[in-house]
Amino acid sequence: MTPPAVPSSPLRHLLTLEGMPREQLLALLDRAQHHADGHDDRQALAGTAVCTLFFEPSTRTRLSFQLAAQRLGADVLNFDVSTSSTRKGETARDTLRTIEAMGVRGFVIRHQDDGAVAALADAAAPGTALVNAGDGRSAHPTQGLLDMLTLRQAKGGDFSRLKVLIVGDVRHSRVARSDLHALQALGTGGIRVCGPRSLLPDDATLAGCTVSHDLDAALDGVDAVMMLRLQRERMDEGLVTSLDEYHRDYGLDAARLKRAAPDAVVMHPGPINRGIEITDEVADGPQSLVLQQVRNGVAARMAVLETLLRGD
Incomplete structure (x- = not known):
């Protein structure tokens, strides 16, 4: 079988999935699946330097990007904001341009x-490629890619047959938007979306979605349930009355999951607040794809780095 080609793409950076053509998205998913199947070209980015430039904490995203770059043969630099010149007042733009001057071509930025x-992408020199590893509440495109790869592996490539439910704090979630x-x-x-009114956006984000505030009804017959992490600061902001009430109304347990299709799958971007948005029996149960999402993160990010940085 001939492996899928590295996508031929006009992309200089990957900042968002919004507006990405279906064909381009499918090409990235095909290449990611190639890597998920264990086919790694360890010389694809030999001689290319990639920097993970994270101004926010991260575990899964940072580590999977590091592994992805290493498996493609790139040299990887890890930026630690806590020990960098940003603590002395250096701007993010100056940090980027300084590292660029060392010959780094790829930046993974949170x-x-x-x-x-996007502002840093505008300031980047020609030949430099930026990947958005999550900015504010706007976008997390590689999480969107790995989630679609995981869903396609479980349910096949015909998304027109699927009913997918996203549950939780969509208002503040870059994962949900991507x-x-x-x-x-x-x-x-x-596409169904369910959550408290206070945690759902009031803009065009949910256009074309079926919106509900009743989780039991929203679960009826769905093929996939994508749970979102509840950030505890939402309680301080008065957007959530209590964690117990949130779990009562919007937490997913085994009894509730029975309302979905018998072969429904459960996803979560992590980190999980166990006992709040999801119970142990579901997170660790046979319908959970949470760890498969983590594994697919490396493959999806390899596909993105190849597409943006491979010279041929």
């Missing part, structure tokens, strides 16, 4: 501010 990665953009691009048959 930032707490919406639009920060998942929604990807599901829409792939022509998903039914």
Whole structure:
């Protein structure tokens, strides 16, 4: 079998999945599946330097990008904001340009501010490629890719047959936005969103989705349930009355999961607040794809780095 080609792409950076053509998204997923099947070209990025430039804490995303770059033969630099010159007042733009001057061509950037990665992309030199590893509440495109790869592995490539439910704090979730953009691009048959009114966006994010505040009803017959992490600061902001009430109304347990299709799968981007958005029996149960998502993160990020940085 001939392996899928590295996607021929006009992409200079990967900042969002919003507006990405279906064909381009599928090409990235095909290449990611190639890597998920164990086919690694360990010389693909030989001689290329990639820097993980994280201004926010991360475990899964940072480590999987490091592994992805290493498996492609790249040299990897890990930026630690706590010991960097940003503590002395250096701007993110100056940090980027300084590391660029060392010959680094690829940057994987996480930032707490919406639009920060796009602003750095505008400042980048020709030949430099940036990957958005999560900015504010705007986008987390590689999480969207790995989620679609995981869903496709479990349910096949015809997304028009699928009913997918996203549950929780969509308002503040960059993961939810990227998942929604990807599901829409792939022509998903039914996209449902459920959560408290205080945690759902009031903009165009949910256009084309069926919105509900009743989890039991929203679960009816769905093929996949994508749970979102509840950030505990939402209690301090008064957006959630209590963690117990949130779990009562929007937590997923084994009894509730029975309302979904018998072969429904459960996903979660992590880290999981066990006993709040999801119970142990579901997170660790046979329908859970949580660890498969983590494994697929490396493959999806390899596909992205190849597409942006491979010279041929």
